Amino acid sequence: MGPAGLLPEQPRPFPFRKTTRSRISGWAQKALGDRKLSNKKLGATTRLLALYTAAHTRPDGHLGPAGDDGLDLDRTAAFRTLSPGQVAEHAALLIAADWLSEADTTAHRLHGRLAERAWPLGAPL
Numbered sequence: 001m002g003p004a005g006l007l008p009e010q011p012r013p014f015p016f017r018k019t020t021r022s023r024i025s026g027w028a029q030k031a032l033g034d035r036k037l038s039n040k041k042l043g044a045t046t047r048l049l050a051l052y053t054a055a056h057t058r059p060d061g062h063l064g065p066a067g068d069d070g071l072d073l074d075r076t077a078a079f080r081t082l083s084p085g086q087v088a089e090h091a092a093l094l095i096a097a098d099w100l101s102e103a104d105t106t107a108h109r110l111h112g113r114l115a116e117r118a119w120p121l122g123a124p125l
Contacts, residue, residue, distance in 0.1 A: 031121045036097045046090045048080045050099050054114065057122030061101075061114040070109035084108070 064070040073084035091103035103112035114122050
C-alpha cells in the first residue's frame with residue numbers, strides 16, 4: 001500500500017466535530033499520562049490496553065456492555081496488534097499498576113473491572 005492508500009476517502013473520516021475530537025484527545029492524554037501507567041516499566045502496548053479498557057467501561061467500572069459480557073479478546077488484541085493470548089499478560093501488568101482491580105480471559109473474553117481510582121477515566125463518551 002502506497003502513501004495514497006493511507007489518505008481518507010472522505011474529507012472528514014470521523015463523524016464527530018472538532019470540539020468532540022478535542023475532548024477525546026484530552027481524555028486520552030489524561031488516561032495515558034496517569035502516574036502509575038507512565039511508569040517506565042509499562043510499555044506502549046500496556047498503556048494502550050489501559051486506554052482501550054477505559055474506553056469500553058461501564059460507569060460501575062466493569063468492562064464491556066451491560067450484562068458483564070466483557071470484551072472480545074480478538075478485538076481487544078487487534079487494537080494493539082497483540083495475540084489474544086498476550087492480552088492476559090498485559091492485563092496482569094495493569095492490575096499491578098492499579099489500573100484494573102481484576103481481569104480474567106476465559107471464554108475468549110476479557111472480563112474485569114477498572115480499579116476504583118481509574119473510574120473517572122472510564123466510559124468518557
